[in-house]
Amino acid sequence: RPAPPSPFLFARPAMRQRDLACHATADATTAPAPASTPDLTFYMKGSPEGKMLDCPFAHFAQLVLAHKGAPYTLVPTSPCTKPDWLLNDHEGKLPCLVTEDRATGARTVTTDSMAIAKYIDAELFPDVCPLAGAGYEEALQAVSPFFGAMAGFVKNNDPALDPEKEKALQEALDAVERRLQAQTGPYLCGETLTLADLSLVPKLYHAVIALRRFKNLDIYPFFLPRSEGLYVGESAEQLAARVRAAQSRPRLEEYMQAQFESKEFLDEQCFCAWEIVAQGWGKARGD
Known part of the structure; x- marks a missing residue:
């Protein structure tokens, strides 16, 4: 089944060889x-x-x-x-x-x-691409504050509360970065893809879209929809600023890059277009 076009343009550094090798291994087990x-x-x-x-x-x-x-x-x-x-x-x-x-x-x-x-x-399917690797429950716990913090910030309509809610989100993102920095491999549990990764990745995708759309905040600078929407009229200076912002969490950037471009993530039966994600969060905000 062909994958839909990736919404992530290739205007960023190439994946590390380690990540490419790990993806080759993952593909072989699928x-x-x-x-x-x-x-x-x-x-x-x-x-x-x-x-x-x-x-x-x-x-x-x-x-x-x-x-x-x-x-x-x-x-x-x-x-x-x-x-x-x-x-x-x-x-x-x-x-x-x-x-x-x-x-x-x-x-x-x-x-x-x-x-x-x-x-x-x-x-x-216990024998096909096992996903309950050692430490995955600990990894889930380590990154669990992220989604609640992101949703609380995105859905907040009181500007006075935005600084507090953004602070909670930034701290949660820092926790994800620390978890990745502590690993020897590209995943939340090191060299092994687990349920913790597959739980986190869709939430990160929603965050990239909703934060940019409703809070003008970028956590991943290379989300460049091909149609009109999130980055209409963006200047080169604004693009550079987004790149610098993402570089403050280099492992998280690499992680999102690798996962967002995997064939499983882009499978047409489960991939959700960014416009639909943005619309859903708009409804959640009461817009």
Whole structure:
């Protein structure tokens, strides 16, 4: 399946050889799912017309599926199109993964993105690109303040509170940088890609877009949409300023560069266009 065009133009330093080698290893471990795979149906946030909307938690689970090479049916679901069984038996929670055994017809329903990710990794495809590497839970804990701090800042509409909320965000980003600086490899757990990485990366993607769109703050300078939007009319001086800002967290910049350009991240079944992400955060702000 061809990937959509990357929204990240190649106007920045090349990846380190270490990162390239690690990506080659990761690609080698991503194999097609076994023939005995059950039928998978993934329900996620969608429009009434059935179009996929922004959800970093669904994106996390989809990245796990992509790294496993697992085929699945995607069902974007709005509040008015949720099936009765989801509403009655699972409180309408999304995302939701339904597995159905092809031989017996037995169904398993799993909600909550982390529960889905662990189920895919440990129960469905334990031998394909294992993602529960040593230390991943500690890594999750180390970077967990980031998303809440980012969301609190983006959704804040009181300018007087912005400095306090931005400070919390910057401290959370510094914690991510420290975690990466402490590793010998390119991931949150060193040389091994884990669930911690796949949970964090969609949240970083949302942050890059929402912070630039609503707070005029850049944490990654190379997000340059090809269509009109976030950087219309930007001068060379403004671009240079964004580059300098990102260089204050060099490992985080490298990390985002590598992950945002991976074939799994850009898989057309799970990649969410930046315009949709921006629109979603606009609604969250009440704009």
